[in-house]
Each structure stands twice: as C-alpha cells, then as structure tokens.
Amino acid sequence: MDLSARLSPVLEIAGEHARDVDADGRFPSEAVAALRESGLLGLTLPVDVGGLGAGPHELVSVMSSLAGVCGSTAMIYLMHISAAMPIAVAPPPGMPKLLNQVADGSVLASLAFSEPGSRSHFWAPVSQARREGGDIQLQARKSWVTSAGHAEVYIASTRSVDTEGGVDLFALPADTAGVDVAGPWRGMGLRGNSSTPMTIDAQVPDSNRLGDGGSGFELMLQTVLPWFNLGNSAVSVGLSRAAVDAAIRHTSAVRLEHLDQSLSSLPTIRAQLAKMSIDLASTSAYLAETAGRLVEPQDDTMLYVLGVKAAANDAALRITDAAMRVCGGAAFSEHLQLDRFFRDARAGHVMAPTADVLYDFYGKAITNQPLF
Ligand SMILES: Cc1cc2nc3c(=O)[nH]c(=O)nc-3n(C[C@H](O)[C@H](O)[C@H](O)COP(=O)(O)OP(=O)(O)OC[C@H]3O[C@@H](n4cnc5c(N)ncnc54)[C@H](O)[C@@H]3O)c2cc1C
Numbered sequence: 001m002d003l004s005a006r007l008s009p010v011l012e013i014a015g016e017h018a019r020d021v022d023a024d025g026r027f028p029s030e031a032v033a034a035l036r037e038s039g040l041l042g043l044t045l046p047v048d049v050g051g052l053g054a055g056p057h058e059l060v061s062v063m064s065s066l067a068g069v070c071g072s073t074a075m076i077y078l079m080h081i082s083a084a085m086p087i088a089v090a091p092p093p094g095m096p097k098l099l100n101q102v103a104d105g106s107v108l109a110s111l112a113f114s115e116p117g118s119r120s121h122f123w124a125p126v127s128q129a130r131r132e133g134g135d136i137q138l139q140a141r142k143s144w145v146t147s148a149g150h151a152e153v154y155i156a157s158t159r160s161v162d163t164e165g166g167v168d169l170f171a172l173p174a175d176t177a178g179v180d181v182a183g184p185w186r187g188m189g190l191r192g193n194s195s196t197p198m199t200i201d202a203q204v205p206d207s208n209r210l211g212d213g214g215s216g217f218e219l220m221l222q223t224v225l226p227w228f229n230l231g232n233s234a235v236s237v238g239l240s241r242a243a244v245d246a247a248i249r250h251t252s253a254v255r256l257e258h259l260d261q262s263l264s265s266l267p268t269i270r271a272q273l274a275k276m277s278i279d280l281a282s283t284s285a286y287l288a289e290t291a292g293r294l295v296e297p298q299d300d301t302m303l304y305v306l307g308v309k310a311a312a313n314d315a316a317l318r319i320t321d322a323a324m325r326v327c328g329g330a331a332f333s334e335h336l337q338l339d340r341f342f343r344d345a346r347a348g349h350v351m352a353p354t355a356d357v358l359y360d361f362y363g364k365a366i367t368n369q370p371l372f
Contacts, residue, residue, distance in 0.1 A: 039105065084103070101152075115127060128159040170209050229306070233287050240319040251326055316348060
C-alpha cells in the first residue's frame with residue numbers, strides 16, 4: 001500500500017482550493033471527491049471489506065498532512081473515519097453493503113451526536129427513540145453535524161428504546177424521509193465543514209442499529225473516542241506544523257534593510273520560533289506514543305487517549321497564536337494564510353470531548369474517580 005501515492009493528489013487538490021473554501025465558507029467538494037477516489041476513506045478499515053487495513057500511525061500521518069493544507073477537508077475526513085470505525089465493529093444488519101461502501105468511498109459518513117440539550121456532553125443524548133409498529137421512531141435535534149447535506153450516511157445517537165439510561169446508535173441514510181439539514185452554518189474556522197444543525201423525525205428499521213440495544217455508549221467510548229481523539233489531535237498537529245513552517249519561512253525571508261538582517265535574526269523572534277518548534281515536537285511525540293498504545297494496548301492507553309487531544313488542542317492554540325505574533329501585520333493581513341491556521345485550530349478545542357472536559361476526565365482518572 002503506497003499511502004503517499006494515494007495522498008499526493010488529494011493534498012494537491014485540497015491545497016489548490018483551501019483558500020477559497022475558507023473565504024467562501026463552502027464545502028470542499030473537489031478535495032472530498034479526490035478523497036473518495038484515493039481509497040483513503042477506507043484507510044483504517046479491514047482489507048476484506050475493501051479498506052486499506054492501516055492503523056493509528058498511518059491515520060496520524062494522513063490526517064496531519066491533510067490538515068496542513070486544508071483544515072476543513074481534514075475534519076470532514078476525520079468525521080468519516082470516526083463514523084466508519086463503529087460501523088466496522090458493529091455493522092447494522094439491515095444495511096449489509098454499508099461497510100463496503102464506506103470503505104470504497106461511495107458513501108461519505110459523519111457523526112450526528114451533539115444535541116442542544118446536552119451540548120458538548122455527546123455521551124448523553126436527550127432525544128428519546130420510541131418503538132412504533134415494527135420500527136423505531138427517531139426524533140432528535142442535532143446541533144452540529146459536519147458534512148451535513150453532503151454525507152450519504154449519518155451515525156446518530158439517541159436514548160435507547162430497549163434499555164433504561166442506555167444509548168443507541170443508528171445508521172441514517174441521508175435520503176431517509178424526515179432527516180433534514182437545518183442550516184446554514186458559519187464558523188470562524190473550518191469554514192468549509194458544513195457543520196450545520198440537523199433535525200431528525202424519521203422511521204428507522206431496528207436493523208439499522210449498530211450493535212445491541214443500549215450498546216451505543218460503549219461503542220462511543222471504546223471505538224469512536226480513541227479514533228476521534230487521535231485524529232483530532234493529528235489535525236491540531238498538522239495545523240501547528242503548518243503555522244511553524246509558515247512562520248519560519250516568513251521571518252527568515254523578510255528583511256529589515258536598515259539593519260541588514262532578517263526578522264528571524266531578532267532574538268525575541270528566534271526564541272518564539274524555538275518555543276513553537278519545541279511545543280510541536282513534544283506534542284508530536286505524545287501523539288506518536290498514543291498511536292503506539294492503540295496498536296499495542298497497555299494499562300494506560302485510555303489515559304493517553306484522554307490526554308493527547310487536550311494537549312494537542314492547547315498546543316495548537318499556543319503555536320498558531322505565536323505564529324500570528326511573530327509574523328505581525330503580514331499574518332494579520334491574511335496573505336500568509338496564518339490567520340486560517342489560527343482560526344481552524346480553535347475548532348478542535350471545542351469539539352467534544354472538549355479540551356476542558358478532557359482535563360476533567362484525566363484528573364478523575366489519575367485520582368481514581370469514576371469518569372461518569
Ligand atoms: C467545527 C465543528 C465541527 C463539529 N462537528 C460535529 C459533528 O460532526 N458531530 C457532532 O456530533 N458534533 C460536532 N461538533 C460539536 C462539538 O462536538 C461540540 O458538541 C460543540 O462544539 C459544543 O459546543 P457548545 O457551545 O454546545 O459546548 P458547551 O457544552 O456549552 O461548552 C461550553 C464550554 O464549557 C466547557 N465545559 C462543558 N462541560 C464541561 C465540564 N464537565 N468540565 C469542564 N468544562 C466543561 C466546554 O469545554 C466549553 O469550553 C462540531 C463542533 C465544531 C466546532
């Protein structure tokens with residue numbers, strides 16, 4: 001499997017359109033078409049269902065490279081992977097072709113978890129599924145769904161009909177009657193994501209459920225969370241790396257002619273660049289360590305899964321802020337595209353589980369308190 005041969009054309013197309021995707025707040029259709037074509041939508045899915053059979057390290061590499069050229073495309077890709085993994089673990093029996101379609105790129109998937117009632121506490125949907133006749137009636141307001149109106153399937157959460165206090169996950173084809181995009185959406189960053197609200201008032205066969213009744217919470221925590229946190233951290237690292245590179249390039253190139261030196265010759269600027277670079281290196285190492293622990297699980301794997309996203313999200317805020325600072329007015333005036341990295345980097349921090357929630361979870365974990 002030559003990942004770089006698959007990835008190169010995607011990076012080229014995503015990079016070509018990144019600026020106007022951001023400026024116009026439009027879905028990056030060209031880059032998503034290239035992703036479908038590349039086979040990378042099936043990156044982490046097993047070979048026997050048409051995937052590439054790759055693992056956490058490859059995901060980090062692809063995701064961070066993509067984020068470095070177009071944050072919106074990277075996050076769309078991440079939501080697809082995060083929806084694909086629970087489908088692989090618990091394929092809905094009523095949709096026997098879904099996993100192959102998600103792997104071969106004919107179906108783009110996303111997660112519809114967040115609700116206005118429980119906000120960033122994605123593990124606690126307040127919508128309640130009901131049984132009507134032989135089917136499930138799913139009624140929910142979803143507050144943010146990346147790729148809404150562009151994905152072919154959404155994995156939606158709801159309180160379970162079968163178990164008191166349990167959660168169910170259902171695969172909802174986008175063309176199901178009663179599944180509606182309630183946009184428009186405008187964000188300060190990741191402006192191409194189409195992360196709009198959705199309303200769901202739809203009849204769904206029981207057989208569209210992933211796993212047994214009430215198994216959704218476990219799927220969210222054991223399957224979605226590790227892949228989402230890993231990939232979200234990789235997006236933060238990709239944006240951070242792009243900001244460090246752009247800042248080094250700019251401060252080395254521009255000159256203070258009256259002093260006959262570059263901006264990077266100023267000790268304060270050099271020190272800022274050094275701090276950004278060290279921050280990036282330590283975050284990348286933490287991310288690689290986490291990926292390794294997902295390949296070969298250890299007792300502290302979950303601790304890494306919790307900690308790495310908070311660390312990478314916060315590092316991205318620090319690094320992109322410092323990059324704006326050292327590049328001064330040139331960054332503020334947009335032509336360096338640093339402002340895009342700065343704005344895009346702020347999304348990861350508030351995407352659930354938010355960095356602050358993760359600090360709380362991590363604190364509970366190391367003091368032997370229950371997470372929920
Ligand atoms: C670009 C983008 C794309 C998204 N895509 C999707 C998607 O595809 N699918 C989906 O389901 N959702 C998606 N989301 C939603 C996301 O996961 C969160 O649900 C949403 O950002 C939460 O925003 P809120 O204002 O409702 O958070 P709130 O819950 O109101 O949080 C506000 C603040 O309170 C803090 N806070 C909350 N609880 C605690 C706690 N226990 N301890 C400490 N601090 C706490 C939070 O960290 C945050 O800083 C997306 C969000 C963004 C920004």
